[in-house]
Amino acid sequence: MRPMRVAVVGGGISGVAAAHRLRLLLGPTATITVVEQSDRLGGKLRTAQVGGRSYDLGAEAFVHRRPEATDLITELGLAERIAHPTGVAGSIRAGGDVRAIPAHTQMGVPASVEAVRAVLSEEGARRVAAEPGLPPISLCGADVSVGALLRERFGPEVGERLVGPLLGGVYAGRADSLGLRATLPALATALDSGIGSLLAAAATTLPAPPQPRSPRAPVFGTLTTGLSTLVQALVAAAKPELRLGLPVRRLIRRAGDWRLELGTPSRPEFLDVDGVVLAVPAPAGRKLLEHVAPRASDGYGRVELASMAVVALALPAGTVLPERSGVLLAEHERHADGTPFSAKAFTYSSRKWAHLGGEPVLVRGSVGRHGDVRSLQRDDEELVAAVRADLAELTGITAPPVDAVVQRWGGGLPQYGVGHLDLVRDIEDAVAAVPGLAVAGATLHGVGIPACIATADAAAGRVAAHVLGRVRVAE
Template sequence: MSSPDRRAPHVAVVGGGVSGLAAAHRLRTLLGPSARITVLEQRDRLGGVLRTVDLAGTPFDVGAEAFLARRPEVPALLDELGLAGLRVHPGRATATIRAGGRTVGLPAGTLLGVPTSRARLDDVLSATGLDAVRAEPSRALRWEPGSDVALGGLLRERFGDEVADRVADPLLGGVYAGRVDTLGLRATVPALAAALDAGAESLTAAATAGADATPAPPRPPAGTPADGVPPSLTSPDGPPGRVSGGAAPPQVAAGPVFGAVRGGYRVLLSALADAAGAEIRPGTTVRSLERRPDGWRLVLGPVPEPEVLDADAVVLAVPAPALRRLLEPVVPAGASAVAGVELASSVVVALAYRAADVTAMPPTSGCLIAADEPLSVKGVTHSSTKWGHLAPDATDDLVRLRVSMGRFGEAATLQVDDDELVRRARADLRILDGIDAEPVAVHVQRWGGGLPQYGVGHLDRVAALESAVAGVPGLAVAGSALHGVGVPACVGTARSAAERIAAGLTATGTAARP
């Protein structure tokens, strides 16, 4: 119960994606029923890069489709919201990779595509590529402890182009919609960086040490960016020991590796919005943020007719460009830090087919595509095979799958109409899955600037951002640009942001603990 001399606080949450909604929900828990919470979302819908559509009458996710179930954040959130019974896990179908003109099983014995001493790469590399991998441990390695480099350049220098293009790029591209040549080593494979810092004599030895020091790596499901594939195996969905707000790193639990929500992510989003009890304002642009003696002022809406909203505290859960713009006048050091985070665009094409028309489709969970393959798509998920709740049955004899396109730097290739994207997807499905039938339903989902890129120096940028924001009372940041692009990492940053705000309001007497 609040003290009589303490008024109910008002917190503005900018951004209505899963990070913003999770922050609003946590704020409600911490501040109690009297607090005023306002969620401001520029788009006309909530969810950010999470979206569930009806594909031939069945809820189907066309953004992220899975989360890393061995991290605690999403299972705990589902429990809090009374949705634990809707958690589902993939079946036993395994994924494949398309490399060298062939579709084969994902290679074993790598650390997110970096060969260990146990790597089995015969099916994906040429004889020349295999020779380069075998020779790597005998070559002298120069490494400056604490340094960061582009993972692709390091792989090409040590193993040649094929490992980068055919193994690491498709695995990491499924996480970030990025290219291995632009992704930073420390942010994407921190276990490898730690082993190099410790004095590994070769990249193979470092990958072996990194793999041995972590839980058995999950096989990434084929699919689209943000599917929940962990950016690191040391601390899935983010660098080890680096969680927003200085919290301890999440613990990785035993049990199924991946999970999803029956009914799609819209079930989770709707439950979060309801439980937050917030005033939710879609279609509202936050144009600027101003620091005031008694809190914050947000300027909303169009320039000719601006609206002012005053709040005691603000959580910014927005993409990197919007975060930079809003921070510039109030925390310029934070704005400068986040300015280095670039974004990638992608497209998901979801298709439904009659089961009788796709009998040639292999019984796998999907396929990742090597960067040097002459195909338009970068991944295919056989959703009806991967997820039991989407399997055909007597009442719905349809097979559903999703195709993803677009890597960092390829935005121009996506600037065609939907019909052309569907044509490209179907052309590649003929090659990959032997599907030549007309789909009974199609949905094209574009994600312009949907995923932040974890480039060289990303950890330093995030540390500088959080340090700058930590010095400003009543302000916190959350989202996929920080400690991981997966849903668990986003929820983790949201909870940390909410806890920082609630603690600050309580300490200043603006709010009492409920």
């Protein structure tokens, strides 16, 4: 059997998960090369030292109810490091007040007016209560803007005070520019089934309440040693060749295999392989697929991106945080003096996660929404000062941090706009027509860790099948 050679372009969670799955499928003799243009692996998974403690500065958790991340962590022997939130509720700042995030909603879309009455004005609650009496919703298979649908059915407040902040926490996007089918698929499915009311559709998507005295299954999980531990374990298991700090400039389809051009125009390097997994952000996908899969390249080019920053604060021992896991801020919320908030969310990590309790007290603020460039143009010192001012306004905490770290994620979050699922279908169909090539990553079917792992597994399976088929033919 001749040697098998595969390249994975992109060293984020999707790329290293694909390398791991390729190793399992192709065996120990295959050469698997991971090429990453930055000097580190992990992408949006980054654990750093803040106040002398390991703290995640990118993704901080994964959806536990979706199996891909939990199964992979277990497969890698890390199950004993999984931790779940303490159960302290989250909150939302809207209309000038901080209240608990309402239960019985689908990402903020209410299943009843009682579920959200405390967050809305009297007029807002009246609009929600009246929604079932409006003409039935008929999508006819089309996609719609989340924000537009909410305004049409509920008026402005549900979108501004609930759904917008919650979706902003996931995508750093705005409800008006996000598509229903990609961001709230269960709701879209319910409406497609003939349910004509948004209230009723949301009610059908909620999980059944737990049986009396039965514990509620945790929604989220993380690793006590930080999520970079998952990246490290994947690399240790996959044993790939690592090429860090090298951009891939061109992807060349040859008669029976692939050539990757790496490095700079003045000092190019070449890597010849049998198959390629592209696990890269949309701009890199557009560039690399331009000549080998033009329709897919065009699709990637139509995906917009949002930038954000995480400001991690290690606060002095004895700092008392609110009895909440954190707070989401509705857009356009202001300080008492009229100053706009800079942060869109705070996570009170030492409240949210038991393993992060103790000293120092850890808090992270998130800054940046789609289209909001100005808030991220400040330097790190100014950004820390702005986030501290927001924290003081929300909690009264003014103690200077013993440590502060700013992590910027430029273009870090793809925006799932109206028609995103059709866009992804075009990308995947175009790539499927090219032997030995597959795509993975957050641009496709979800920005969370489980969704990225799912795309990595699918891409690895496709490329491995091609490579193994070539080997059998060669024999």
